[in-house]
Amino acid sequence: MITLNHYLMLGGVLFVIGLFGALAKKNAIAVLMGIELMLNAVNINLAAFNRFLNPDKVVGLVFAIFVIVVAAVEVAVGLAIVINLYRQRLNTSVDEADWLKW
Amino acid sequence: MPVWELLSVELLTAFLGLGLLVLGLLVPKGQKRGLGYLAALGLVGIAALAFALREAQGVVWEGYIIDPFGTYFKLLFLFAAILTCVSSFEYIGRLGNGEGEYYALIILSTLGMMILASAGELITLYLGLELMTISFCILATYRRGDMKSAEAGIKYIILGALSSAILLYGLSLLYGSTGSTLIKDISLVVNSGGVTPLMVVGMIFLLGGFAFKMAAVPFHMWAPDVYEGAPTPVTAFLSVASKAAAFAAFLRVFFVALGDSHPLWAEVIVALTILSVVVGNLVAIPQKNIKRLLAYSSISQAGYLLLGIVAFSTLGVGAILYHSMLYVFANMGAFMVATVFYNADKSDEIQDYAGLARRSPLLAAVMLFSLLSLAGIPPLAGFVSKFYLFMAVIDQGYIWLAILAVLMSMVSVYYYLQVVKVMYLGDPPPGRPAIEVPLGVQIALACSLAVLFLFGIYPTPLTNYAFSSAAAFFH
Numbered sequence: 001m002i003t004l005n006h007y008l009m010l011g012g013v014l015f016v017i018g019l020f021g022a023l024a025k026k027n028a029i030a031v032l033m034g035i036e037l038m039l040n041a042v043n044i045n046l047a048a049f050n051r052f053l054n055p056d057k058v059v060g061l062v063f064a065i066f067v068i069v070v071a072a073v074e075v076a077v078g079l080a081i082v083i084n085l086y087r088q089r090l091n092t093s094v095d096e097a098d099w100l101k102w
Numbered sequence: 103m104p105v106w107e108l109l110s111v112e113l114l115t116a117f118l119g120l121g122l123l124v125l126g127l128l129v130p131k132g133q134k135r136g137l138g139y140l141a142a143l144g145l146v147g148i149a150a151l152a153f154a155l156r157e158a159q160g161v162v163w164e165g166y167i168i169d170p171f172g173t174y175f176k177l178l179f180l181f182a183a184i185l186t187c188v189s190s191f192e193y194i195g196r197l198g199n200g201e202g203e204y205y206a207l208i209i210l211s212t213l214g215m216m217i218l219a220s221a222g223e224l225i226t227l228y229l230g231l232e233l234m235t236i237s238f239c240i241l242a243t244y245r246r247g248d249m250k251s252a253e254a255g256i257k258y259i260i261l262g263a264l265s266s267a268i269l270l271y272g273l274s275l276l277y278g279s280t281g282s283t284l285i286k287d288i289s290l291v292v293n294s295g296g297v298t299p300l301m302v303v304g305m306i307f308l309l310g311g312f313a314f315k316m317a318a319v320p321f322h323m324w325a326p327d328v329y330e331g332a333p334t335p336v337t338a339f340l341s342v343a344s345k346a347a348a349f350a351a352f353l354r355v356f357f358v359a360l361g362d363s364h365p366l367w368a369e370v371i372v373a374l375t376i377l378s379v380v381v382g383n384l385v386a387i388p389q390k391n392i393k394r395l396l397a398y399s400s401i402s403q404a405g406y407l408l409l410g411i412v413a414f415s416t417l418g419v420g421a422i423l424y425h426s427m428l429y430v431f432a433n434m435g436a437f438m439v440a441t442v443f444y445n446a447d448k449s450d451e452i453q454d455y456a457g458l459a460r461r462s463p464l465l466a467a468v469m470l471f472s473l474l475s476l477a478g479i480p481p482l483a484g485f486v487s488k489f490y491l492f493m494a495v496i497d498q499g500y501i502w503l504a505i506l507a508v509l510m511s512m513v514s515v516y517y518y519l520q521v522v523k524v525m526y527l528g529d530p531p532p533g534r535p536a537i538e539v540p541l542g543v544q545i546a547l548a549c550s551l552a553v554l555f556l557f558g559i560y561p562t563p564l565t566n567y568a569f570s571s572a573a574a575f576f577h
Contacts (some may be wrong), residue, residue, distance in 0.1 A: 042274045
C-alpha cells in the first residue's frame with residue numbers, strides 16, 4: 001500500500017538530488033536542470049497532499065499547474081541569460097563567472 | 103466596493119506595462135525617449151490613485167487582500183518606480199535598444215511587488231514573487247555585451263530560482279500541514295494549536311526563501327555581485343523595492359498566518375538580525391566601488407528592518423513601514439547620483455568621485471544627505487525611523503540588541519563619511535568638466551532631498567499614516 005509518506009519521501013529525495021545538482025554542477029545549464037528537479041519535487045508534494053488530505057478540492061493540483069508554468073518561464077529566461085553569457089565568454093561554466101567579487 | 107475598484111491600482115499598472123510593451127514596437131527608433139516620459143507620468147497618475155484609495159479595505163475572491171497596509175507598500179513601490187524611471191532616461195537612452203521593454207519590465211516588476219504585498223493566499227504570493235524576480239533577472243542583464251551585466255544576470259537567475267524553489271517547498275509543506283493555501287485558514291489551524299513537525303520544516307524553508315529576497319545575512323551572497331553588475335537604475339530599484347516587497351509578504355505570512363507560532367521562529371529572526379547588521383556594516387568598510395558599498399549598506403538596512411520583526415508588535419510593524427519608505431528616498435537619492443556620475447564619467451569607483459563637490463554641488467549635496475540619512479544622523483529622516491525601530495525592540499526587552507544596532511550604526515557613519523571625504527576634500531582630476539544634471543533628474547533629486555529633510559524635522563504626518571496602517575494590519 002502506497003501512503004502519503006511514500007510520496008513525501010520521494011519528493012524529499014528528489015528535492016535533495018536537485019539541490020545537490022544545483023550546488024555541485026559547473027555547467028549553468030546543468031544547474032538549471034537541478035533547479036527543475038527541485039520544482040518537480042514540490043509538484044509531487046502538492047499532488048500527493050491534494051490526493052490524500054483533501055481530494056474534493058483541487059487547490060494542490062492548481063498550485064502544481066502554476067508551478068509548472070512558472071518553471072517554464074524561469075527556464076526560458078534562464079537559458080536566454082546563459083546564451084548571453086556564452087556569447088561573451090564562450091563557455092557556460094558558473095565557476096568562471098568570477099569577475100565580480102569582494 | 104466593487105471588485106474592479108479595489109483592484110484598480112493593479113489593473114492600471116498591468117495596462118500601463120503591457121501598453122508600453124506594444125508601444126515600444128510601434129514607436130520609430132529615435133523617438134523612444136517619449137516612452138520613458140509616458141512610463142513616469144503613468145506611474146505618477148497611478149500613485150495619485152493609490153493615495154486616494156489609501157483607506158480602501160476589502161477582500162477579492164478570498165485570496166487577495168486590499169487594506170491600508172498593502173496600499174502603503176504599493177505607494178512605496180510606485181515612488182521607487184517613478185524615481186527609477188526618471189533616472190533611467192539618460193542611461194537607457196544611451197544603450198540604444200529595447201527602451202519600451204525596459205520600462206515595461208520595470209512596471210511589470212512593480213506589479214509583481216504589488217501582488218506580493220496584497221496576497222492573502224500562497225499561490226498568489228508565489229506568482230507575485232516570480233513576476234518580480236523574473237522581471238529583475240531580465241533587467242539585471244539589460245546591458246547586452248557587458249561582461250559584468252551578463253554575470254550579474256546569471257548569478258541572479260540561478261540563485262533566485264534556487265531560493266524560490268526552496269521557498270516553494272516550504273509553501274507545499276505549509277499547504278500539506280494545514281490543508282489550505284488561504285492565509286486566514288492557515289492562521290485558524292495554527293491558532294487551534296495545530297503546529298506539526300512538518301509545518302516547522304516548512305517554516306524553516308520559508309524563512310530561508312524570504313531572507314534571500316531581503317538579502318539578510320547569511321542569504322546575502324548574491325546581493326553585492328548583482329548590485330555591482332546590474333545597470334545602476336535597476337540596482338537602485340532592486341535594492342529598495344524588492345526588499346520592501348519581501349518584508350511585506352513576510353509580515354503577512356509570518357505575522358498573520360503563523361503569528362501564533364511566534365516563539366518557534368523568533369530566535370531565528372534575532373540571529374538573522376545580528377548577522378545582517380554586523381556583517382553588512384563591517385564588510386562595507388573596505389569597499390572601493392560605490393555600488394558595492396551601497397549593496398553592503400543595504401544588507402545592513404535589511405538588518406535594521408528585521409528589528410521591527412523581532413519586536414513583533416504594532417510599533418515594530420509601524421517602524422518597518424516608516425523606515426522602508428524613507429529608505430526608498432535616501433537610497434534612490436544616492437543611486438541617482440551614481441547614475442548621473444556614471445553617465446558623465448563611466449566609472450563607479452569611489453576614488454573617481456574626488457572633487458565632485460566642485461564639479462556638481464547638487465550631486466555632492468544629495469549624496470551627502472542621502473548617506474547621512476542612511477546612517478541615521480539628525481535632523482534627517484533616517485534618524486527618526488531608526489529611533490522608532492530601536493524603540494520597538496527596547497519595548498520588548500531586547501536592550502542589548504538595540505545597543506548593538508546603535509554601535510553598528512556608528513560604524514556605518516565611518517564608511518559613509520569616507521565617500522563624503524573623497525567628494526568634498528579630494529581634488530577633481532584635471533581637465534574634467536562640470537557635470538550637467540538633466541532637468542528631470544534635478545527635480546527627482548530635489549524631491550528626495552526635500553522628503554529627507556521634511557520628515558526628519560516634521561515626521562508626524564508620515565508616522566501617523568505608517569502607524570495607522572500598521573494598526574489596521576493587526577485587526
